[in-house]
Amino acid sequence: MHSTPGDDQHAADCGCPRTADLDGDGIAASSRRTFLHRAGALGAGAAAVGLLTETPAYASTGGAGKGNGGGADDDPYGLTTMVPAPRGTWSPDPENPRFTVVVMPDTQYMFDEDRIHPVPMEASFRYVLDPAGRAGGPDENIVFLAHLGDVTNNGLAEEYAAATKVFDLLDRAGAAYGVLAGNHDVSGTDQRGSTPYLDTFGPARARRTPGYHSSSPDGYNTAHVFTGGGRKWMLLSLDWRLSEQGFAWANAVIADNPTLPVIVTTHEIVGADEDGAASLSAYGQQLWDGLIKDNDQIFLTLNGHYWPPGSTVLKNSAGNDVQLHITNYQDRYYGGAGMIRSYRFDLNRGMVDIATFSPWIRELVEKDEANALAAQELELTSKVDYFSMEIDFDQRFAGFAPVPARKARPARRMLLPGTLAYWRFDDGGAAGSDVAADTVIKDQTGKGNDLVLRSAPGTPAHSLSWTADHHPDQPAHAGLVFAGQGNPVSGSYLQTVDQAPINGETFAHGYTFEAFFKVPSDWDGGRNGWSAMLSRAGSAGQAGKNGPTATAEEPILTLSLSSSIELQWNVYPLNQNGATTAWSHLLQQEQWWHVAVVNDGRISKLYVNGCEEGRNPTSTAVGLTALGMPFLLGGYQWAGAINQVFHGTIGDVRITGRALTPGQFMNA
Template identity: 80%
Template structure:
């Protein structure tokens, strides 16, 4: 490690009492830690492991165990698993899981062969039934971080390969790299049992395989997940100059792909759970990671306990570096795996660590007290989340092109009564001039005309090119209105607009884009409307002598807490029907839609249903042949509040629309 580093010792610190052919591997490198599994089943020899017989002891359908027919789950040497289902991840789902398996060397340690925990982990990855509806429902890749075996012996790899056959038979995407217990020296070492087992020819059978380095010890995988392509580099123990050159070249040849680096050693952990570069890790950082902005996540085993750090690369962007290794824990790690659950919509990677094998034992009521502590690890270094704005993080090499403006005619779905957009006004930031009108793009004569509260100061309403990224028109209005006392400018439909008398008896869809500024004030700006209808409930004969009788017959408003409220008086009710949203953030563009199917009204925010009481029957909308107000709100027939914020495209349709017909679709 670097000077002053106090990480725990590397796994290579195991005692080595004898040297095999001068390769630095021990003939007897570890205590017999497996209860009842200190030797293979009767008749299984090293020759058998090399191909003359079964790779490990058979079991009775996986129910009785392989060590002398014992039913002891800790004595089983193989489950001879039968899988159900197929490897079929959803490549477009914005939520997917990347699974990591660290050092498994103590399962493949000379005659101490015990693959059951690894088999259970692979079964978890491959078989949806094994996950039982858990959160890892879209597993797209499994990465082994090296030290598959303890001594790099052919007989150890002969046992391990049988377990990895599970992945091959299912057609899974996975990578396996060499750790220091699997090989020696750098990646120019020539043939080894590791390379005989995990050759480029074998890797090429996986659906994600892209290429291998000339020596065969480094592999590149490219997979599709979350609607985009990702690169996984599985890098060998101690890259040579040629290895670094290959890794840099394969990244350069795929300049738009985000890259996950997996290798055996980069960082080691400190006592507080943070991590720091080892001496070799510093080489990895300097020669590969630092100047390749595409690399955002680097994972390694080798050291323990787990830890993590975040470093800034040459572009000033975060690179997350994690060590994950559990060989020092009960049962040599018990086949522990770590799940990296990507959620591109939330901008989060949720990380969890657990042993599928111990979970299976728990389901059979076969846990001992030590195993019970290992079902799932929940310390801050094993169970945590990382917030990543993926679009922003990847913008330097794969910028998301802004959505182009869509012509108004494309937004005129059947039943469009009015469509207003604000992308053809004056220069950005200029005032909306007195006498300005906004044409109804639907051509129905529902045009808007400017209104202003007397005494309103200058710059009360301005044009801007700012807009929601999914808004058809690339422009909006900035309202600087307020109440108490009321001031501001707003628009309203012309006196003879057909929409003024529309009652929407067969349903409707009302949509708008909007943004609340940072200087929103609950006292001055609360309960202002983006869209409302003139005329009070009392004037329409609604609500009787109540406190709300003077409110408008329709209002799409923001509360003082910046919650959306749809408050409207249907034809079939004397009272109002309402629907609410959650609290909305400021300085964020939102899309709102209120949809009524002729009976039920629902409120959607960014295409997500949010109505709190959508089941109340609500047929049509009360009309008094008075104007719609854009940015204005009346109380007792007089404007008492003007909107404070930005409003983009607004569309009103006389029927319910599907989500895929919304303006933001």
């Protein structure tokens, strides 16, 4: 608990020793003898508990509401309870890709000799333990709480006797949490031996918490493992000052769990300037050199001690980012008001969203009991207290826990009942080579719906080539790169042979069309927009379609990309005299996608990556109009002539004569 390294701000009025007063262990020289004497004279046993129960200030005094206190009680809210809450149930969802790690920094001013004010911490713990109160909120799934040290102000047994009653709330609920010692809890390194802190928060207590993994032999360092998003994570609660033995233990416990991402929590690593730009302290540099930089598993460190809050990002020895954050609010109203910071992991989005707030003040505001100063501290929303980190977790953790690539699946496994055509491109030429003019892409069903090469007039070389690039969930690990365009039209495409049975298929009982595709970075809406991945030769006019939604020159079936890279399914059903259309949202370039269009014989739905889109038609659409003409892969006709050729990569394509569920799609 200090201001920024080298900064004397707050030193005089917060009880925080100036940097010049420290001689290595964080205890001011002028107060160390008193600290050691009192710590040695008081045990954490019956004598301290007796002192606690005999001190009137620790008893519940009722609610003073908005008043300024009165009489012998100086607490403005008249609340110093430490009243046990009912036993709760700790039951986070370990598979949910959204989960929260809660961080609580320096709470020393709540446990400072006879100044015992635990109610803000109690409210924070109630928040952590109350899933009903958080239902539907961003912290609905809290998996761990990490305290960052300086639990107490003087390391006295009577202070721990008060603090332990509050932590009993977590113990009774069976919550997963970690505590570590700060410079106001202990002095010296983790080889200091017995202290009131260790008597209170040593291995005997830690091993009763869910996820406890191990402790260092001295008892001051603890490893925890929790599950979030279906994977295991390690969190280290490290002492204020690691000894040589402490460094060895921390490095060993990481090495013994080589696939686990690691969060390091300790009391001091970085400090920040007034703009929130953080840098390593002298001891932080020791931690960086002796533990963090060479352990790629460590991706995040959290510490208190200094203020103001801030962060920095450093590159480790593997060239990967390590986020280093400082969070501490003891200098704010009511000793920080039990302020907590939520690290809200969202593995689907690849984001960690950080928020800082006081559950205690939230309770007061809800009861209309917050005074003016408290109301201002409800939630902190500056750039250093409310922000997000973008992390590609698979990429960041690939060096020690790579996600195994999905193996290719044989064609026979993709031939579900009702499969009419299935095309894949893993039996072609070498990656990067051109598709030869006489190439025939066999229909894997054996039904004769084979594909042959066609080119627009004047098409240059290298307009269609083989590639090993593929969607990670694609059955075949190969695709075709189309270098087509319109205005003027150029490029090569594929089409079914004239005798292909699927050319006359009307799909009267339903269908599922599927394809994998990727749009390149050089996609141009004016040149490449409205090109089709899959279409059907023959126009609406030829089919006699003349309804209000009919366009005589357009194809009777097309799965296209708009100039803004939206999927469009535009078809002429058997039971309509016009077209019916489904749309996707805007899609990104340089990313593989899977599209499926499903019709159950009545309603059509478009899916992207197995997720149903919102712009699907509700009108009844039965079957698909057929003129006995070919399907085109990568080609698009207007008024019966090739008008546009696809620009991008296409992977496996499958057509099934019935409605499939998302669990039956090729990417499932």
